[in-house]
Amino acid sequence: MAHIYYQQHAHESQQDESVLDTLLRHGHGIDHGCRSGQCQSCLMQVVEGEIPAKAQQGLSPQQKQLGYVLSCQCPSDAGLHVMPAEQPSAHYSVTVLGKQQLSQQVLGLSLSRPFDYQAGQFINLHANDCTRSYSLASSPGQHQHLELQIKTLADGLLSPYLLEQLQVGDQITVTGPFGECSYNPQAPEQDLLLVGIGTGASPLYGILREALSQQHQGHIDIVLGARQQQDIYLHDYLSALSQQYPQLSYHPCSQQDGEDIYRYVTQQLNDLASKELFICGADSFVQKMRKQCFLAGAAMNRIHCDRFTAAR
């Protein structure tokens, strides 16, 4: 039986348990959120022991080098000696500046901006005793505030609270920014392809608006998929932008109209090999789209993904 060493105690781990779960089961209050390796709330540092690769997936090279692990993704049978991450990400208290219903399912939230970030990154909201990750829809070059587009789930822990109880003027705690699915302002000639479903549109909208505000020269395709067109909550905004900017093409893919977003992207768009791709949305969608784009010629290291996983 393996042990996890934490704060001078050895804690016996159970089979198939993560380091996070072992420590929680033994009564340690470890900050955590999504439990699927995305939000980085449960970051810990390994002092001793061999780190399983799985526990560092998605971390930056610097974090890896420092022995940081996502404790929710780290199998406990490795028998590690861990401690709290040395520099816990700073918590910022921000003000709710605005709330807007973008569609029946999507809530727009404006927050005061405590830090600089890159378009397409995400932040964590900490409220109602839980932590959830949301991508930024705002453009750092264009907006003084942070903008989130949040899918509200009736049985969710955080989104019903945000929808019903959080008021304009309230304070809320955020950490971040996180993520590497972000716009690179150094390559203004680069053709971009932005593909998403659901609130995957949110980081894409941030990347798009940042690119346009930086006078991006390359062609930008944005393709959003949905069951029916009225589910695309940014439809009107994107239609208007594509009228305004000649380098922008917007294509909604509605299943109801017989369109298949995978087929559209891989067969109707030319020369994926020359494009920088951003794919955002539900995990299963992102995985499938990424594979199909790669097989259709896109370069692996130029496909950037933001995979939304359901919090567990």
Add this chain to the structure above:
Amino acid sequence: MTSLFEQLGGQEAVDAAVDIFYRKVLMDDRISHFFDTVDMDNQAKKQKAFLTMAFGGPNGYTGKDMREAHKHMNLTEEHYIAVVENLAATLTELGVSEEKIGEVAAIADTVKDDVLNR
């Protein structure tokens, strides 16, 4: 005398080959199903490590790792041949001579028994 790895173009050649090779593997009906549920980031890194090894480059590959990684997959000669064919086709596409492709295949063969758990 320069090494095979240098003659092939070193790390740059590996970078050029990895997408082409991985794409071929994913499209090969004989073996593509092994990759249906694997994470593409991790897999691309493994493909890169494999190519570096097969190109005769510096790598941390050991027979034990290869055996451990593949032992639950019930691989057969056919699967192995598929990988080597895709490797050869990748190199042909990149303009590598047949002679050098033979040398690469010979290096790959050194881990064959480990991969097939024999």
